[in-house]
Amino acid sequence: MPSFSIFDIAGSGMSAQNVRLNTTASNLANADSVSSTAGAAYKARHPVFKSVQAALNQPKTGTSVKVMGIMQSQDKTPARYEPGNPLANSEGYVYASNVNVVEEMADMISASRSYQNNVEVMNTSKDLMLATLKLGQ
Amino acid sequence: MALPLDNYLGIHPQALKLSARRSEVLAANLANTDTPNYKAQDVDFKSALAASGKASTTLPMVATQASHIALNSPGDALTVQLKYRVPNASSLDGNTVDSQMEQANFAQNAVRYQASLTFINAKFRNLMTAITGQ
Numbered sequence: 188m189p190s191f192s193i194f195d196i197a198g199s200g201m202s203a204q205n206v207r208l209n210t211t212a213s214n215l216a217n218a219d220s221v222s223s224t225a226g227a228a229y230k231a232r233h234p235v236f237k238s239v240q241a242a243l244n245q246p247k248t249g250t251s252v253k254v255m256g257i258m259q260s261q262d263k264t265p266a267r268y269e270p271g272n273p274l275a276n277s278e279g280y281v282y283a284s285n286v287n288v289v290e291e292m293a294d295m296i297s298a299s300r301s302y303q304n305n306v307e308v309m310n311t312s313k314d315l316m317l318a319t320l321k322l323g324q
Numbered sequence: 325m326a327l328p329l330d331n332y333l334g335i336h337p338q339a340l341k342l343s344a345r346r347s348e349v350l351a352a353n354l355a356n357t358d359t360p361n362y363k364a365q366d367v368d369f370k371s372a373l374a375a376s377g378k379a380s381t382t383l384p385m386v387a388t389q390a391s392h393i394a395l396n397s398p399g400d401a402l403t404v405q406l407k408y409r410v411p412n413a414s415s416l417d418g419n420t421v422d423s424q425m426e427q428a429n430f431a432q433n434a435v436r437y438q439a440s441l442t443f444i445n446a447k448f449r450n451l452m453t454a455i456t457g458q
Contacts, residue, residue: 238359311347
């Protein structure tokens, strides 16, 4: 392979999937966190991916992926009646996080598969590059 | 007498270049598997290889400034036109990457690349045999 940009592309994919795995870990860890107000309750976090071209006048370069930001879920945070909880408000309610655990597990598997795909691309490219270096020997 | 090495190696150097470019495009597809509205692209290998084999008959335009956008010359396999894939099953977020298909294409492309390398290697070995006479 004469060009090294394939490593940048696969690397960007790996780092994006890594961010996704991180947010999934954070969501799963906080699935049972409660809070006294609906606003302060934990909201599930998800990254927003976007494809980026390295430069406008360089159509040769492939598109890598970039994390544009982390978005918080707008779903309702469910109120639970737990008067014994020290975090309960004056009416005895606590607000749980809006994390959907099943969704997060599926997201985690999807992220890890995508990560593996990118690792495979990198390994194959590395092997081909090394084979090219040995050309004519 | 100059050795016509380019002719001797045949189409394989161009095929190698094109395979490298295609692997880049497929890697971009795989990296953007989860990007909303990303459209999968690919190189039309056959037509691109046919175009790269032909010598350019038209006079090239000269880029006199760094901001000039390079034109696609048929002699250069690296500036090959990309085409969008027709999705088998479109997803709701507008992404058209089928990661299984992309993986299969990537594997196929890697084998092609290795095949071209093997052919070039064999040609060089033949040349060495002719030179040393052993």
